[in-house]
Amino acid sequence: MTLRVASPVAGRVVPLGEVPDPVFSQAMVGPGVAVEPDRVAGEVVSPVDGTVVTLHPHAFVVATAEGQAVLVHLGIDTVKRKGEGFTLHVVKGEAVRAGQPVVTWDPAEVEAAGFAPICPVIALDAAPDALLDQAPAGPVAAGGALFSWQR
Template sequence: MSTEVGSPVAGLTTPLSDVPDPVFSQAMVGPGLAVKPTGGESDVVAPAAGQVVTLHPHAFVIAASTGGAVLVHLGIDTVKLKGEGFTLHVAKGDAVEAGQKMITWNPTEVESQGYSSTCPVIALEAAPESLTDLREDAQVLAGDPLFVLDA
């Protein structure tokens, strides 16, 4: 089964190798893409339909209903913000639809506090060759396709 993984935020897609954190840039947790958000306060949307299996203010994992799991991390080292500036709209265990509002945040505010706002979107425990149709170096809107995961 294949899962189309959408962008959780609007911005410019970049390869994971450009993410300023080796856990992501070296694909230690899995392959994917990153999105450098544009603009101020905005909603983060679910990249795929499924169930919220992990939820923190700065990150979440969705077990896709069509197979595989997708991690979205809002910025780098943003765990240090202790949830400040993030508003959750879902709870762990919720079923979500692709494009559903998950979290509201402000990437500009994150940057002003000295953190990168780049958002890695990772296919957890997936082989790099299981990702196809990667949209690198593209402007995307929240919900636009980033890649297809063959689970």
């Protein structure tokens, strides 16, 4: 089974190694890619169809019916903001569709507050070779293909 994982934000696809946090850049929680978001306030959308199993203002995990879980992290060290600047549109346990708004935020405001707004999108607990068809570095729209996850 192959899962298509979409970009939660519009911006520029960059390799995970460019994320200024070793937990992500060294793929400690799983492989994936990152998106350097456009600096405009807007909605962050679910990358897959599934259930919101973890929900914080700065990060969320959506698990598919097949058990694949995708982490979206909005910026680095943004947990220190204690939710400031993030508006949630869903609750934990809610079923979501790919492309459905989950959070609203402003990457420019996050950056102005001293945090890197880069967004890692991680295939949790996936094998390093499980990701296929990874989007090349460059522009991506919210909802655009980031990678496929072979299970």
